Amino acid sequence: MAVEIRLSAAEVARVRFAVSPLAETVLGVRAALGAGGHDVHRPWVREAREVLAGESELGLLRALLEGCLPSFLFPVPGERLPAFEAELAAVRTAEAAYVAAECTAALGPRARGLPAPAALTERVADALARCHERLVAPHWGRMRAVLEADLGRRAVALVDGGVEGLFAQLHGDVVWREGELLVHGRRRTGAAWTVEAGGHGLVLMPTVFGWPDVIVDHAPRAAASIRYPAAGVGLLWEQPRASSAGLAAVLGRTRAALLAALGEPLSTPALADRLGVTPGAVSQHLGALRGAGLVATRRCGRTALHLRTRTGTLLTAGADGVDGVDGGADGAGAVDRAT
Incomplete structure (x- = not known):
């Protein structure tokens, strides 16, 4: 099945970007329940399930x-x-009729077993608040860095190639056809679902826990929206073991500067340009940082992206006075009701 999103010329001009911490919490809980997500999140899911059990x-x-x-x-x-x-x-103030209709559309007969809308929204909001505090907030600094770095890349793609260039590299399942977006789902058969933006434009949102799927709201109340996999997600949960010899090897101004820069996913050329050194020198220093368990590297298409690990973040905070950002394969896209 596919979703067609129709955009007028005026709506194309209203394409914008956003990040949603609430959506990451909902999708993260869903992954911990085993109903979504991907093996890339396995390290986080193992910890989250223990917390979620209570x-x-x-x-x-x-x-x-x-x-x-x-x-x-x-x-x-x-x-x-x-x-x-x-x-x-x-969520707490959502209209009762809207909540009831959405639950019926999404869950079918199972919606009959849910509490009344007013009680439902209050209870689920309280539960999501607890889940956010325990499961997402401790990692939100690094997650936000990955999401905002992705927004930066998409903004550059929009400036360089216009809307056509933006959608050409957004995701393999997203196709732009002169005023219409076609988002393919895992099921390649069946009639297409048409979404009208209703004059409100389109919001594009990178996601960590939605990865690797593309998620579309089939019946938007305002702006149409697409949640797509953020680049660099695979770096988030990698935590190589550090050794005393490796930690000794990272001493030096250039490596400290690399650690400071890698609060967001960056490529070797980008780091070289930022630090004013050669790509070869950056690669050599990154090798030492990886050996010390302070940097993780993951290939994203033809580009290798680097991000400091939680250990690297703690070391940077302690050594350089930088505020810590952490607390204490298939590429097929799925199309769900919700963004």
Whole structure:
């Protein structure tokens, strides 16, 4: 099945980007429940499942997240990076008729076993607040760095190649055809679902826990939206073991500068340009940093992206006075109800 998103010329001019901490929480919980995500998240999922086992609303979360996702859980952000609490407030205040309709559309007969909409939104919002605090907030600094770095790349693609250039490199399952976006799902058969943006434009949102899927809201209430896999996600959970010899090898101004720069995923040429050294020198220093367990490297297409590990972040914070950003394959896209 595919989704067609129709955009007028005016709506194409309203294409914008955003990051949603609430969506990452919802999709992260879904991955921990075993209903989504990918093996790339396995290190995080192992820890998350232990925490999630003690959640008092685990049954309710399973009922809502193990199938098609109700759209009321994914309010489209009105700004580039909304506060988690503001997004959660939109869930709490969602109209009862809208919540009921979305649950019925997403869950079918199973929706009859859910609480009344007012109680449902309050209970699920409280549960998601706890899940965010315990499961996502400790990693949000690194997650945000990956997501915002992706936004930067997409903005450059938009400037360099226009809308056509942007969508050409967004995801293999997203195709631009003169005013219409076609988003393919895992099921390549069946009638296409048509989405009208309704004059509100399109919001593009990179996602960590949605990776590797493309997620589209089939029935948007305002702007149409696409959540697509962020580049560099595979770097987030890699945590190589450090050795005392390796740690000794990272001493020096250039390597310290590399660690400071790698709070976001960067390529070797980008690091060389930023530090004013040759790509060969950067590669040599990165090898030492990887050996010390301070940097992780993952290939993304033809480009190798580097990101400091949690150990690297803690060392940078302690040594250089930089605020820490962490606390204490298939490429097929899925099309869900919710963005």
